[in-house]
């Protein structure tokens with residue numbers, strides 16, 4: 001059976017003290033026997049402290065929200081994959097639509113980020129998803145498949161086996177407008193078939209595909225009951241430990 005994962009993406013929220021408090025609250029309120037892997041995606045500056053406090057406890061894993069496509073050197077303000085790994089984080093969220101939009105991250109750049117994350121032992125949570133106008137034009141499957149093709153299809157079978165995907169329709173992020181469970185399932189199935197066309201059915205069947213976009217305690221169960229929805233990437237609701245754990249426990 002595919003691994004179930006519920007990952008919080010805190011985005012640019014919480015100063016260090018508030019972040020540590022939130023992570024400790026998630027630890028306290030979790031049991032270690034959740035059916036889904038819990039991942040906390042914190043800002044860079046929180047990684048070291050949060051990893052020291054909670055990484056590996058009750059099985060909780062830590063994620064960065066980005067990393068550089070470069071290994072090291074004169075790139076002021078950047079954080080490398082090896083630096084992320086050295087904090088105790090084992091995951092990195094890559095290609096979030098906010099990074100694609102506000103920081104001009106292209107599919108090609110993201111292919112390089114995926115490579116360097118894998119080289120450094122990080123599990124990429126690779127985000128994809130279409131804007132509203134593409135959904136309305138009805139070309140969303142082609143659009144999202146192309147994101148996967150351009151950023152992931154160069155991978156070896158061995159490296160592809162380490163990838164987690166998060167489908168996040170941009171029109172559902174932070175808007176309170178969730179994709180219906182049917183819309184999520186249809187896209188996830190399309191993406192899994194697309195991955196199977198490149199990596200084979202067995203590899204595609206083993207790849208966790210998470211849903212993100214206004215996923216809340218009230219709709220998580222319905223979304224997670226879909227055959228190809230293997231968990232969630234949670235923004236707003238991950239900033240509250242009770243809400244976040246209610247989503248984790250929707251499995």
Ligand SMILES: O=C(CO)COP(=O)(O)O
Nearest residue numbers: 009173174213214235236
């Ligand atoms: O962007 C998201 C997670 O990466 C989703 O955010 P919301 O859950 O706040 O809609």
